Every structure is written in structure tokens, then in C-alpha cells.
Amino acid sequence: MKRIAVVGAGIAGLCTTYYLYKHFQQEGRPLEIVLLEKEGRLGGTIFTERTDGLLIEGGPDCFLSEKPWALQLCRTLGLEGELTGTNQQVRRTFILWKGKLHELPEGFMLLVPTAFWPFIKSSLVSPLSKLRMGLDLILPRKGSDEEESLADFVRRRLGKEALERIAEPLAAGIHAGNPETMSLKSTFPRFIDLEKGYRSLIWGMYQRRKRFVTNTTVPSGYSMFLTLREGLEQMVSALTSALPSSTISLNREVVEVEKMSGDKGGALQYHVKVKGNQKGLTVDALVIATPSYIAGSILKKVDEPLSHELLSIPYCSTATINLAYHRTQIGHPLDGYGFVVPRVERRAIMATTFSSVKFAQRAPEGTVLLRSFVGGANNEELVSLNDDQLLSVVRQDIDEILKIEGKPFLVRIFRWEKAMPQYILGHEERLAHIEKLLVRNPGLFLTGSAYRGIGISDFVHEAKLTAEKILQSL
Numbered sequence: 311m312k313r314i315a316v317v318g319a320g321i322a323g324l325c326t327t328y329y330l331y332k333h334f335q336q337e338g339r340p341l342e343i344v345l346l347e348k349e350g351r352l353g354g355t356i357f358t359e360r361t362d363g364l365l366i367e368g369g370p371d372c373f374l375s376e377k378p379w380a381l382q383l384c385r386t387l388g389l390e391g392e393l394t395g396t397n398q399q400v401r402r403t404f405i406l407w408k409g410k411l412h413e414l415p416e417g418f419m420l421l422v423p424t425a426f427w428p429f430i431k432s433s434l435v436s437p438l439s440k441l442r443m444g445l446d447l448i449l450p451r452k453g454s455d456e457e458e459s460l461a462d463f464v465r466r467r468l469g470k471e472a473l474e475r476i477a478e479p480l481a482a483g484i485h486a487g488n489p490e491t492m493s494l495k496s497t498f499p500r501f502i503d504l505e506k507g508y509r510s511l512i513w514g515m516y517q518r519r520k521r522f523v524t525n526t527t528v529p530s531g532y533s534m535f536l537t538l539r540e541g542l543e544q545m546v547s548a549l550t551s552a553l554p555s556s557t558i559s560l561n562r563e564v565v566e567v568e569k570m571s572g573d574k575g576g577a578l579q580y581h582v583k584v585k586g587n588q589k590g591l592t593v594d595a596l597v598i599a600t601p602s603y604i605a606g607s608i609l610k611k612v613d614e615p616l617s618h619e620l621l622s623i624p625y626c627s628t629a630t631i632n633l634a635y636h637r638t639q640i641g642h643p644l645d646g647y648g649f650v651v652p653r654v655e656r657r658a659i660m661a662t663t664f665s666s667v668k669f670a671q672r673a674p675e676g677t678v679l680l681r682s683f684v685g686g687a688n689n690e691e692l693v694s695l696n697d698d699q700l701l702s703v704v705r706q707d708i709d710e711i712l713k714i715e716g717k718p719f720l721v722r723i724f725r726w727e728k729a730m731p732q733y734i735l736g737h738e739e740r741l742a743h744i745e746k747l748l749v750r751n752p753g754l755f756l757t758g759s760a761y762r763g764i765g766i767s768d769f770v771h772e773a774k775l776t777a778e779k780i781l782q783s784l
Contacts (some may be wrong), residue, residue: 311340312784315582315593315606319347320354322758325383325597325773331553333781340782344591345553346584348563352550355494355726356766359625360539363674365541366632367681368724370766371665372396372537375765379774381536387548392540395533396668401414402646405434406657406711407475411642411649414476420498420588421464421477422515439471447510451671457735460497461489466499467511479650483661483681485764486686486730496733537669542766562587567596569612569751573713578752580612595753595780599773601625601728603758612754619740623760625728627693628685631666631704634720635678649711653688658703660686663710677719682708687732697723731760755780 315328327345334341351701355369373380375395404411412434417425423443430440446467452458455493457582458466460481464473478489485497494501501511508514538544550558563585570592571580583590606620648663663681666673673679682704692703701721709715741761748754755774762768 311342312343312581312594313342314595314597314780314784315580315591316343316345316597316599317582318354318604318758319345319349319352319558319560319597320599320758320769321356322354322773323347323597324352324546325770326599326757326776327557328549329774329777330780331557333777338578343557345558346562346564346582346591347558347560348585350638352560353543353546353709355729356546357724358543358544360540360720362634362720364634364677364720365672366679366722367541368630368632369721369726371669371681372535372542373766374610375532375534375536377765377771379771381532383770384545385536387545387552387620389538389544389548392538392621393532393536393546394539394669394671396535396647397536399669400645400647404646405475405479406649406651406655407434409655409710409775411711413646417519418476419470419515419519420501421468421476422511423479424512424516428609435471435475436710438439438467439475441596442469443472443512445469450500451505451509452618457738458494459490460492460494463494463501464489467505474654475652479652479661481581482653482686482688483650485725485733486626486660486683487732487734488687491499491687491732493733493735493737496737517600522578533600535668539671541555545766554666557647561646564609566614567608580753589592593753595755595784596627597755597757597776599756599758601715601758602731602756603728603757609754613747616744616751618742619754620760623725623737623740624656624732624734626685626687626690626730626732627725627727628660628683628730629693629726630724631682631684631700631714632720632722633680633682633708633718634673634705635680635714635716635718636675636782637678639714639716640678640712641715644712648681657707658689658692659707660689662708680708680712683713686730693725693727697721731764 316323330343334408341419357368359366375381403414415428415432417428434672441586465476481489485493504511504514505511519553558722564582570581573663579592579594602620602623606617610617644664644667647668649659651657652661660683665681667677757772
């Protein structure tokens with residue numbers, strides 16, 4: 311019987327185990343699967359808490375429906391009836407500029423305007439900057455294939471103001487990164503395709519928006535952002551319930567892996583050493599679904615160059631601060647999903663989501679739930695502050711921006727140390743090298759946020775592909 315070990319029970323590891331087990335059930339393969347997790351819980355950064363009528367998300371709170379894999383998984387798990395979209399009555403996002411919240415003009419798709427009048431009337435960018443952004447319509451395509459940072463690309467196509475006031479805060483809200491070092495190819499490849507295909511970003515995005523309206527990739531009846539009625543931990547619970555209890559092994563930290571030849575000189579195997587367990591286990595296939603720096607650490611004896619490449623992928627830390635207020639305490643109308651903060655504003659927070667406005671049933675009537683984010687590539691040191699200090703700097707910002715009076719009646723702080731991989735310049739080349747190194751280690755597989763996407767749908771997709779690769783290799 312073949313044995314497979316999956317290390318790390320975040321959503322990537324859980325999904326890989328689920329897809330392997332599902333294939334095992336369907337095809338009747340004699341496989342033994344074990345999922346090893348060093349913590350006492352499953353789900354990684356997905357963490358949902360219910361208290362006093364509030365639904366609090368400590369990590370991610372939604373996934374994209376236009377990337378179909380998470381939605382498909384929810385349907386397979388019987389969760390389709392639990393799916394809920396965003397509030398369609400207040401489909402607005404704000405950007406803080408000079409201490410005031412300015413609406414991101416209607417028709418903006420990521421950082422590109424596609425509707426003329428909302429953009430012209432916007433108070434977010436200056437008249438001169440609007441003219442500069444409009445030059446994108448006549449600028450030539452890039453003349454070479456040399457890799458660009460997100461910052462260089464936006465400055466070249468749309469100008470400095472578009473970078474500072476729009477692109478940088480929106481990108482930081484997604485990747486917690488610095489646009490000066492972020493690889494455009496690895497983070498926003500669609501912009502490269504737009505420039506190649508249409509020459510102008512604005513014209514290309516306008517054409518795509520027309521197709522989006524008439525032939526949208528978002529499934530009928532759903533909004534672009536989806537979550538589950540009882541929070542994303544519902545997905546974790548459903549995945550867990552779909553697996554035999556014998557498959558899951560909590561509080562089992564893998565500390566080292568060694569390569570070894572199979573029985574009687576057969577196929578390559580891996581010996582997995584677990585903290586506090588002298589025996590360990592030997593497997594025919596091994597999936598590492600941890601952050602890449604942990605993968606690099608435990609694979610040193612397997613392949614030193616591979617370990618080095620994995621350890622070289624940078625990460626940053628973030629913190630999520632959930633705050634609950636009575637509605638009467640907040641002077642702002644909260645008529646949107648939230649706001650992002652440009653770095654030049656010199657604030658502690660990167661962004662704040664109006665959670666109970668964005669999604670229904672997140673807070674009792676008459677109360678409001680907010681989620682603020684700090685840290686990332688530019689302010690990582692804030693994550694190290696103690697709870698009182700962190701709460702103080704966050705409240706100093708949001709009290710002023712949202713005109714809040716008094717203290718929140720509930721506070722929940724979640725720190726995610728070195729949890730956000732940074733897709734910096736050269737990321738694609740590094741991945742290509744990692745793939746070459748994996749070829750000489752048959753039976754070894756990597757999956758998770760460090761490689762080809764940081765969203766839940768990306769994790770689900772990569773997990774399914776990884777499971778298929780494993781089954782083919784066996």
C-alpha cells in the first residue's frame with residue numbers, strides 16, 4: 311500500500327488531502343493518507359469566531375467568485391446554500407487622501423478607470439494627473455520583455471499620482487507588499503496581457519468591462535466576493551468532516567525529512583521526522599503545504615539547493631484588529647465596503663473593512679463591526695506591539711477618519727507572523743528553478759501561498775492540481 315503524507319493543514323494542505331482522499335474513494339486505490347499539523351487546530355489563517363451576535367474573521371473573510379475553484383469546492387461540500395455575497399446597495403470603496411475619504415470612482419477596475427464621467431468628477435486625483443492617466447490611451451507598448459515592478463509599470467503607463475493614490479494602497483490591501491519590489495508578472499499579470507493585446511490599459515480594460523457586463527465570468531446570482539453564512543471556517547469544518555478522523559494528526563510538528571531508497575531498491579521514499587516521535591514515518595509521496603521558509607528548513611537534508619531557494623522567498627507579518635461599536639458612536643455614514651490608505655498618508659493602518667456593511671449578519675442591529683489591518687512590507691514592526699499599544703495606534707487613525715466617539719465594546723486582535731509571501735522581482739524565475747529541482751526529487755511536492763497565488767481560490771486550484779500530480783506519479 312502506498313503512503314502519502316501532507317505537512318501543514320492550512321486550506322492548501324486540507325484541500326490537497328481532501329482531493330487525494332476523494333480520488334482514493336472513487337478509484338478504490340490502496341492509499342494511506344496522513345495530514346500532519348503542528349498546531350492544535352486546522353485551517354491556518356482561516357479563523358472564525360462567534361460571540362455576542364458578532365461574526366469575527368481573524369484572517370481572510372471572502373474569496374473571488376470569478377476564480378471558480380473555491381465556489382466549486384463549496385458546492386461539492388454541500389455548502390452552496392450557505393454562500394452569501396456582498397451588500398449590493400453600497401458597492402463603493404474609499405481611499406484616504408489628505409485625511410479625507412474619497413470614493414474610488416465607479417468603473418475603476420483594479421487601478422484602471424473605465425468610465426469617463428465618474429473619473430473626471432472624482433476628487434481623488436488632480437486635474438493634471440487625470441490628463442497624465444489619459445496619456446495611456448496614446449502611449450506605445452513596452453518595447454522589451456524585461457521584468458518590471460508594479461511601481462515602474464504604473465508610473466510608466468499612468469503616472470506618479472496614480473501610483474501613490476490608487477495603485478499602491480490597493481496593492482498593499484491585497485498583497486501587503488511594496489509596489490517598488492513587487493513583480494508585476496507574478497502579482498498582476500493581466501496588466502501585461504492588456505498592454506500586449508490592446509496597447510492601452512484604459513481601452514483594454516474598458517473592452518473587458520463591456521464583456522464582463524454582457525458575458526461575466528462571475529457565476530449568475532453571485533457577487534464578485536463570496537463568503538459563507540457562518541464564516542470561512544465553515545469550509546474548514548466541511549473539509550474536516552469529509553475526511554476520516556484517522557487521516558488528521560494534530561500537534562505533530564515535522565522537524566526534518568530525509569530521502570531514502572525504497573524497499574529492495576525500489577522507488578524513492580521519504581522519512582518524515584516528527585517532534586517528540588523517535589520513530590517518524592516513511593512515505594512514498596510527500597506534500598509540503600507550509601510557508602516556504604518552513605519547507606526550506608525541513609528539506610535541508612533532502613536537497614540543499616532546493617532548501618536555499620525556498621528559504622529565499624520573503625515574507626511579511628500582518629495583524630487584523632476587529633472592533634465592535636454601537637452605531638451611534640460612528641459619525642461616518644459607512645456607505646461602502648471600507649477604505650484603503652496610501653503609504654504617503656503616514657498612517658498606522660493599511661486598510662479598514664466595514665465588515666457588518668460588506669456582509670449581512672455580521673453584527674446585531676444597532677452595532678457595527680470594523681476590521682483594520684496593520685503591518686505588511688512597509689510597517690511590519692507594528693505587528694510586534696503589545697495589544698494595548700496596537701489598539702491605541704489603530705484607534706488613533708480610525709477615530710479620526712470615521713469620526714468615532716468612545717471605546718469599542720469588543721476587541722479581537724489576530725497576529726499573523728510571517729504569513730504573507732512577497733512575490734518580488736524574479737519570483738517567476740525562482741519558481742522555475744524550484745520546479746527543476748523538484749524533478750530530481752520524485753515524490754516530493756510543494757503547494758501553498760508562496761508560489762502561484764495568495765487567494766483561497768488559488769489554494770484550492772493548486773491543491774487539486776497537486777493531488778492529480780501525486781496520483782499520476784504513483
